[in-house]
Amino acid sequence: MATPKALILRAPGTNCDRETAFAFQLAGGQAERVHLNRLLDQPSLAEGFQILCLPGGFSYGDDIAAGRIVGSQIRHHLDDVLREFIDAGKLVLGICNGFQILLKSGILLPDSDDGHPPATLAWNESQRFVDRWVHLKTFGDKCVFLKDIEKMYLPVAHAEGRFAARDAAMLKSLETAGQLALRYTNAAGGEAAFPDCPNGAQLGVAGACDATGRVFGLMPHPERHLDPTHHPRWTRGEAGEVGDGLKIFQNAVQYFA
Numbered sequence: 001m002a003t004p005k006a007l008i009l010r011a012p013g014t015n016c017d018r019e020t021a022f023a024f025q026l027a028g029g030q031a032e033r034v035h036l037n038r039l040l041d042q043p044s045l046a047e048g049f050q051i052l053c054l055p056g057g058f059s060y061g062d063d064i065a066a067g068r069i070v071g072s073q074i075r076h077h078l079d080d081v082l083r084e085f086i087d088a089g090k091l092v093l094g095i096c097n098g099f100q101i102l103l104k105s106g107i108l109l110p111d112s113d114d115g116h117p118p119a120t121l122a123w124n125e126s127q128r129f130v131d132r133w134v135h136l137k138t139f140g141d142k143c144v145f146l147k148d149i150e151k152m153y154l155p156v157a158h159a160e161g162r163f164a165a166r167d168a169a170m171l172k173s174l175e176t177a178g179q180l181a182l183r184y185t186n187a188a189g190g191e192a193a194f195p196d197c198p199n200g201a202q203l204g205v206a207g208a209c210d211a212t213g214r215v216f217g218l219m220p221h222p223e224r225h226l227d228p229t230h231h232p233r234w235t236r237g238e239a240g241e242v243g244d245g246l247k248i249f250q251n252a253v254q255y256f257a
């Protein structure tokens with residue numbers, strides 16, 4: 001098919017939309033930044049795109065909770081549009097604030113029977129905004145965006161990133177289903193304690209996908225490690241040939257090849 005097009009959905013306070021659009025272009029796709037109000041006004045706009053991406057930032061100033069307001073807008077006004085998008089075999093990616101939105105909207109994980117989300121991203125255990133580079137490891141092969149990726153080194157920058165399922169049974173069922181696809185590790189690839197796990201997430205979860213593997217949210221920022229020179233120690237020869245984050249965008253674009 002023709003080059004896939006990514007809709008980068010931005011809202012007041014989004015601050016990673018340009019970098020994210022650039023990432024999709026670098027990966028061989030096309031990208032257009034679309035304001036949430038435009039999509040609310042004209043939901044059929046989504047039909048012209050194959051990928052929908054919610055980028056990072058502080059949408060609506062993180063008021064009430066990070067991602068809550070855009071999450072509610074989607075829940076009440078765009079749920080059908082996104083469901084149709086996903087049912088058509090298309091891809092949805094949420095980065096950091098986008099991951100928070102995907103969980104709060106019920107798009108990534110369907111609500112439990114009592115109408116509440118089965119998992120959320122709570123305040124970091126430290127109660128502080130954490131901004132650092134983290135080691136990551138993938139689990140299973142369900143997630144389309146993580147195809148052929150084993151590990152990555154990416155930056156995180158968030159205050160509300162602690163993945164928490166509502167109870168142990170839910171956590172277990174997500175784990176068994178292979179949906180807890182991305183986890184923090186220490187530098188040796190082992191289990192991560194603070195600060196390698198920057199937020200106290202259950203099982204060190206850094207990213208999760210839906211049951212189809214085509215909807216994925218992650219706390220780290222792949223768009224901030226596209227080029228080897230983004231690596232904090234590239235001058236010491238520690239970076240690879242390309243930035244670790246690029247592969248996620250390439251996987252999305254190549255999915256439609």
Ligand SMILES: NC(=O)CC[C@H](N)C(=O)O
Nearest residue numbers: 056057096097158159160
């Ligand atoms: N980088 C981001 O997207 C930050 C997300 C959100 N504003 C938080 O601090 O948790």
